[in-house]
Amino acid sequence: MKYTGTLILTFLMFMKMFSQVGINTATPKSTLDVNGDLALRKALSVGGTDVVNGDKGSVDQVLVSKGAGQPPVWRYANIPFMENSQYKLVNTYLKTDQTGITTLSNNVAASSPVTNNLNEDFDPAKWVKITDLSIPVEIKASQNKVTYQVQTGVELVNKVAGTGSSVDFICGIFKNNKLVALRPDGITAIDTAPTQSIFTLNYTEENVATGNYTVDVACRKISSSDVANNYFRIGVNIPTYGPTPILTNTSSNAFSLRSLLKIDIAELVTYIN
Template sequence: MEFKCIMISALFAGVISFAQVGINTTAPQSTLDVNGDITLRNELRVGGTKTTNGNPGTNNQILVSQGDNVTPEWKTSKLGFFEQDEYRITESNATTDEIGINFGNTSTGDGIATSPFGESITSSNPVWSPIPNLASSFTIKNTLNRTNFLFQTGLEMSNVGTTTGAFVRFACGIFIDDQLRAIRADQINAINNKGAKNQSIFTLSYTVNNLSAGPHTVKVACRRITSSATGYHFAIGRTTTDGTQTVNNFMLRSILKFDVSEQVKIIY
């Protein structure tokens, strides 16, 4: 009888030592299977042994699975953490162009001072000239979004000699899906008695809110509005074709950069 009791006790101890423990479940799938919420009041240590404590991680680290039968590890994220309804950048791109637009000197401009929101890039009056290599595309996933655009380019105008008050006025716009969404007008003012052609810089920074979900295209186009007199060459993003060259297309090239930010939604 004593031998039987010893055998039963040993068998029971063996079962206990290898049993799976389930909390709120009658069919545990692992050594410890918890069906419900867990509240930890202190550290969660991983990778420990019978003789050493596990690693509790440090502030803001993430516990990352390493696969089956491998101890998970605490990792430091290279990205910041986001809260509900914050905005995060989901797409970013930059394009450059050295072809530019050469308006020549045959026209002083189209004479149209303004353009309305939504004007088509293919409009016949006024006529917009796209900057070829700046065209790009992006995709919106969340209808709560902000897209920040930054366009910058160099300008060049003829040598005006001794003439005072010479200028060329122009406009550049950002077109989303071929519809005008941002525009700025400016002018390059020539310096008389300079003895060389005139250069300047144009910058357009704009934010478009809540574009529809789905794919979109973005393009930049410009037009010459008016000039102080006839005969002045004018170019955007490149040199003019007249006179002695003092700069090159690389120095006047155009750049378009955009960042798409979407509102964070946490799915529980």
């Protein structure tokens, strides 16, 4: 016991005599410079003084540097620890629009053909864009998943009392004016009461090439049971309808039928040893 105490006292005196001590190095770069593995079997306290114990940290905390000349501190990590080959969300884009599409209404014939193919070019003679949903995006990693979510309200009013009317349409997602996703839908109105529905489209692309893109949402009318006798709008309400008397639409508004486009970009997590 006396021998151990003598060794400790000798080491402390040695530390005090020399400003820097090196273990396995002849040129120490700090007060204590260890060139080799360090095994720590119990707590690591930081930020203490001669009379106050340092902070030992808590479960799940990590040691964070505060810069040169400052003691490190224990902090909780606010980011999840990801496993290798998992996908990490790196960016989210979101836009809404209340202007919608009004140019596919009564007396506007359906466009043909009724089908579309992925990767075909945007054709303004068929498609109408929801202008304010245009989003510029950047893909930085080649291994990725890009998820698109579109939601918009649709409204149809039949002009003729006592009859029904229907419209079929397609809405799609264009990336740099190339069609990457689409879904058809339809709406039917009975009598002259306004009828609403919600259109949704969810789609995920994998391993999109890196670069900058512009993403748009566009829709087209593909059939109508009575072209001349209905009002049809996407992403906005029909404020008034007739023919006589002209009535004010109180069952919906632009906010309730607004359009939304959300884009999530996730990148593959890889660790290199």
